[in-house]
Amino acid sequence: MFESLFEFLFKYRLLLFQEGDFSFTSPWPWAIGLIVAAAFAVPSALTYTAARGDSTAADRGIMGGLRLGALSIVVFCLLQPTLIITSVVPQRNFVGILIDDSRSMTIADQDGRQRSEFVTRNFTGEESELLNQLAERFTLRFFRFSNSTQRLGDVSELEYRGSRTEIGPALVRAQEELAGVPLSGLILITDGADNSGEALAESLLPLQAASTPVYTIGLGEEALSPDIQVSRVEIPRSVLAGASLVVDVIIAQRGFRGRTVQLVVEDEGRIIASQDVELKRDGEPVVARVRFAADEAGPRLLQFRIPLQPGERVGRNNMREVLLNVRDEREKILYFEGEPRWEVKFLRRAVAEDENLQVVILQRTAENKFLRLDVDTPEELAAGFPRTREELFAYRGLVLGSVEASFFTHDQLNMIADFVSERGGGLLLLGGRKAFREGGYEGTPIAQVMPVFMDDELSDGSGPYFAEVDVRPTRSGLTHPAIQLGQNENALEEAWETLPSVTSLNPISKLKPGATALLEAAGGPGSARQIVLAHHRFGRGKVIVLPIQDSWFWQMSADVSVDDQRHETFWRQLLRWLIDGVPDGVVAETDRERVEVGESVELRATVSDSAFMEVNNGLVSVFIEGPSGPPIEQRMEWTVDEDGVYDAAFVPSEPGLYEIRVEATRAADSLGTGSTFVYVTESDEEYFDAGMRRTTLERIADETGGRFYTPETVSNLPEDISLTGAGVTLTEERDLWDMPFLLLLLLSLVGSEWLYRRARGLI
Amino acid sequence: MRAFASLPVVLSLMLTSASGHLDPLARSADESAPGSNPLPESTRFFGPPPTPAVQELPHHPAFREYYFSRVAYTGYGRGWGRGFGRGGPSWATDYPKADQIFLSFIDRLLSNLDAYEWQHPVLLDDPQLRRFPYLYALEVGYMNLTPSEVEGLRGFLLAGGFLVIDDFWGPREWANFEYQMEQVLPGYPIVDLSQDHEIFSTFYEITELLQVPNRRNGWWSVNGGSTSECYGCLPQIKGIYDEEGRLMVVINFNTDLGDAWEWADDPYYPLKFSTYAYEMGVNMIVYAMSH
CATH class of the missing domain: 2.60.40.10 (Immunoglobulins)
Known part of the structure; x- marks a missing residue:
């Protein structure tokens, strides 16, 4: 509407004024024009001043102004105002037309018709007006794009079966193909969904560098409803x-x-x-x-x-x-307890039936006397707490109970910190009379990896800290899998509210930045509260604190039924969470978990030795086993960029589940294996967020100097490319003196003076 | 902790008549009035004197990790009702000296155990019973549990508590104990613990099962006298497991560990019996707290 009105008043479209330069092409110099104007203006002014009649000074001023305005328009026209524009030379330039060939083009949201019908209507057949107008001005080259980009001989060849829309690579490919010809621009016809995963900005850089504008045509509704x-x-x-x-x-x-x-x-x-x-x-x-x-x-x-x-x-x-x-693996956790404690007994009972957890107990029963339980070999932990990285890092999780920091050597303390940060293990610190500050951990490497500060803001200073704690989940805890004791949030809250209180000897109430509390003591708002369960990630691993000393009371309290499973569930979930995501020595990964047949899958393996030092000189092979046929062995190469990282790639040839198994050796010694899976199937990504992405398409147009269109506004496209496109161009002058706006303005000024005179009785 | 108050009320009534038979170290009910002692109320009945050792507890006195909790059960015959017959109720045999000396040894043998230093009798129907997962009961040939005690002990054991039985002799006392346990855990068989059971190696390696005599038989045994309190009775260790195969009850039959604990300071009592009794005592604690 605005554009039509503008074009009616100013003779040309707004775009011409934006793109063109304004100039006067009068054969006379400016000075002569001004002299002529003055020759008219001065007598007029004198006449108004002299012939006063019944008029007041204000009347004369207004009427003089109106007359002067009308006179200025005449002078303006006499100076021959002109718009100088640059337009492309017809039939000397190329335009690339990129058409989305993906499945989302079959969504019927264009007034009940499929998006692809726009393409059929406008780019096939001799009666297609848009195609004809473009063809009159440019040599056209068509491309189809979805997962890949290809030249298109005939638009009717489009099948709309692509599973992805990769806009960025498509633009780059088209530009490369048309690099040797004068290119006025690219027309991109799509719904705008870019699920290539690559940064669009990078793809636009070569287009910006070559000043190739992209004209985008957005198809479909912006928001599909319902x-x-x-x-x-x-x-x-x-x-x-x-x-x-x-x-x-x-x-x-x-x-x-x-x-x-x-x-x-x-x-x-x-x-x-x-x-x-x-x-x-x-x-x-x-x-x-x-x-x-x-x-x-x-x-x-x-x-x-x-x-x-x-x-x-x-x-x-x-x-x-x-x-x-x-x-379905049995994963080992070491629980080191510094004294005989009921927590050991009840923790073991809680996870005894969990076949995937092996909790190895090392309990100091007296000075230099240790009880070992659930060890695999007679040698395991025979010398007490591990003294080497290899020995400690064989476990995925480490639980430290009530054991004073001075029990450990400085190397052992550092090793425990490295267990978290370098090995990626899970460390759980329990409360007790020899834990946290009460165990002398301030200033130790373990204090650095804790998710909490050990400052005492809870005790009243009258004696050793002791608190009975009613445990409640925090807001973060309500959604955390480790403390789920109910099927929904209400059941979860009730489950915790009805558990008996437990006790703590460790006044822990301050989280470190980035740490999260999942359980805390019940209490009023604002006051510092005893933290019961908190965690954070540290390096490659995680650290959890549970500064209470008798969670076993959740099992033994008279208020808890003998059949109640909350204690068991809590510990099973907590220990599973502790070792969740803990890496093996050899870790196999893929860039995507789901691909299509023919798509390349990037494989990556991280290889470490038993002390979790990265291995760069290993012999690493990957065995790819598809749904049929024997496993295919492939060698993986060290990336050089990263220590211990090897990569390879493969292209699945049939749909189904692929197992990727990596085996690593060094000097004939096995470093271990790692495996992962890739599912090869048709992708449905095209149907998600399938509304037209107006902002993406506008951004592409803006950043390259093109324009964005919808099917309703696309009729201007051929002319716009002529005026704004690159390639072989010529300069054109267009007169402005005959704009309807100037005539209307002149008439309205003259008419206004007449009306004013009538109104004031000056005629 | 307030709920613990029910325990001393009942026991203090018993103490009033029994105090003449108890160790002079035991405090009267008046001495353990609230406010005079930092210990929790549940521990005050036979609680300790205000010695410096008690005042300097290593951490807050309201909770200790381990209590040597003696079961003050209802009995008959020698210990009818909860009253006192000859030498006091059967549950209180060797009490409290055996408990105190045992705990003083435990303090040295299990130096890392945070053990409450004093005797700690508990009632089986006390709601707070499960706060103390280790129970010691003896002379169970005279045990005659009330329904509420049966209920309390059953809940305690099935929830994960551990019960040690000691000092009962001969078929008659066995029959009574077996009957009592049938009330508590119907359908749970009593089985022998073989010498390779973990309970014999959790702390000390015990390779031989000894019959621990009472003090007098101990003296006589030096000169070839019998260690048994009944003719031809041989020592046995038995147990009761729960449905998951976890040991709930250890039964020291035809033996008297408690007397050996009590008279370990007697120069005439044979060392091998007191050594064995303490080794078993330590092993049972470590086993109970880890299995």
């Missing part, structure tokens, strides 16, 4: 068998405000969890927290699905598939 989408699933890639998982599922929706839908989790057709989710306002994502146990070992393909709702625009974005590697 539609529900499972946007994201927050889940670890690997867990121990039997792990309790709390998975956040982010659900986006439009058009279903206030409705309650069911989220279903399936493991190969078997429903393992379901949860009702109340949707909020349109466009506001909802985080659904769903709890389930990973019981079956092996790689599991989990589906998070919301049943299709009536009227939904896109059905395939209602489900997300994620690959979860459920490891």
Whole structure:
């Protein structure tokens, strides 16, 4: 509307004024024009001044001004105002047209028609006006792009079956192909979803350097409605068998405000969890927290699905598939306790039935007298607490009970800190009369890795600190898998509120920056509170503190039924969390967990020895086992950039599950193995966030000097490229003196003077 | 901790009539009035005198890791009801001297154990019973548990508590104990503990099962007298396991560890018996606190 009005008044489109230069092309010099103007203006002014009649000074001023204005317009026209523009030479330049060939182009949200119909209508057939206008001015080259970019002979060859939309690489490829010809610009026809994962800004740099404008045409609605989408699933890639998982599922929706839908989790057709989710306002994502146990070992393909709702625009974005590697391994934790304590007995009982946890006990019963339990060999820990990195780093988790810091040598204290920061192990520090500050840990390497400060802000100074603590989850704790004792938040809170109080001898109340408290003592707002469970990441590992001394009372209290499993559940979850994500000596990783047939998968292996020192001179092989055929062995090479990191790549040739197993040796000694999985299948990514990405497309246009269009505004595109495009250009002058606006302005000034005279009775 | 108050109320009634038979170290109920002692109320009945050792406890006195908790059960015959027959109730045999001397030795043998230094009798139907997961009961041939005691002991054991039985002799006393345990844990068999059981090696390596005599038999045994309190009775160690195979009860039958603890300071009592008794005592504590 604005553009049409502007063009009517000013004869040309706004774009011409923006792109062109303004000039006067009068054959006379400026000075003559001014003299002529003065020759008219001075007598007029004198006439008004002399012939006063009934007029006042104000009347004369206004009428003089109006007359002077009209006179100025005449002079302005006589000076022949001109717009000097640069436009491309017809048929001397090329334009590349990039058409999105991905699946999202088949979404029917263009007035009930598929997005691809715009392409069919405007770029095929002899009657296509847009195509004809472009072809009149430019030599056209067509490209299709989705997962890759290819030259396109005929637009009717498009199939719209691509599983990804890689805009950046497509622009770079097209520019490279047209590098040898005068290129006026690129036309990008897409819905704008860029799921290539590569930074768009980098792809735009060569276009900016070559001054190649990109004209983007956005197809589809910006917001699909009504539609529900499972946007994201927050889940670890690997867990121990039997792990309790709390998975956040982010659900986006439009058009279903206030409705309650069911989220279903399936493991190969078997429903393992379901949860009702109340949707909020349109466009506001909802985080659904769903709890389930990973019981079956092996790689599991989990589906998070919301049943299709009536009227939904896109059905395939209602489900997300994620690959979860459920490891059925027995992982070792060392629990070193400095004195006979009931915690040892009840902790062992709590996790006794967990076949994936092996808690090795080293308990100092008297000076230089140790009790060892659940060791694998008679030699294990025979000399007491480990004295070498190899010995300590064989464990994935370390629990320190009530043992004074002076028990350890300085090397052992440093080794414990390295166990966390370098080996990536989990360290759990329990409370007790010889723990934390009471155990002399201030100023030690262990104090540095703790998630809490040991300053005492709780005790009244009248004696040793002692507190009875009613334990409550913090806000962070409510959603943390380690302390889940109920199926939902209400049940969780009730479960903790009804547990008996426990005691603490360690006044811990201050978190370090970046640390999180999950459990704390109940109390009023504002006051410092006893921290019961807190953690943070330190280096490659994590450190957890539990500064209470008798969690066993959650099992033995008369207020707790004999069958109550909360104590067992708490410890099992806590110890599983302690060793969750702890790396092996050899770690195999892939850049993506899910790819399509023909897509390259980047493999990466991190190799360390038993002391967790990176190994650069190892012999590292990867065995890739697909759904059929024998494993394929491939050599991995040290990257040189990073110590201990080796890489390789492979391209899957058939759909299905691929196991990637890495074996490393050094001088014939095995350094260990590591494995991971990749699921090869068709991608549904195109159907997620499938609305037209206006901001992305506008950004591409703005940063390259092009313009953004919709199907409604695209008719200006051929002319715009002519005026703003690069390539072979010529300069053109366009007259402005006959703009309708000037005539209207002249008439309105003259008319206004006449009306004024009438109104004032001066005629 | 307030709930502990129920324990001393009952026991103090018993002390009033029994004080004449108890060790002079034991405090009267009046001496243990609130405010005069920093120890928790549950420990005050037979609580300690205000000696410097007590005042300088290494940490807050309201909670200790280990209490040698003697079961003050209801008995009959020698210890009818909760009253006192000959020599006091059966549960209080060797009490409190055996407890005190045992604890003083434990303090040296298990130097890292945070043990409460004084005797600590508990009632099986006390709601706070489970706060003390280690129980010691003796002369169980005279045990006659009330329904509430049966209930309390069953909950204690199934929740994870550990019970040590000592000093009962002969088939008659065995039959009574077996009957009492059948009330507490119906369907849980009493089985022999073989010499390779972990309880014989958790701290000391014990390779031989000895019959520990009482003080008098100990004197006589030096000159070839019998160590047994009944004719032909042989020492046995038995146990009761829970459904997951965890040991809940250790039964020292036809032996008297308690007397050996009590008279370890007697120069005429044979050293090998007191040594064995202390080794078993230490092993049972370490085992109970780790298994």
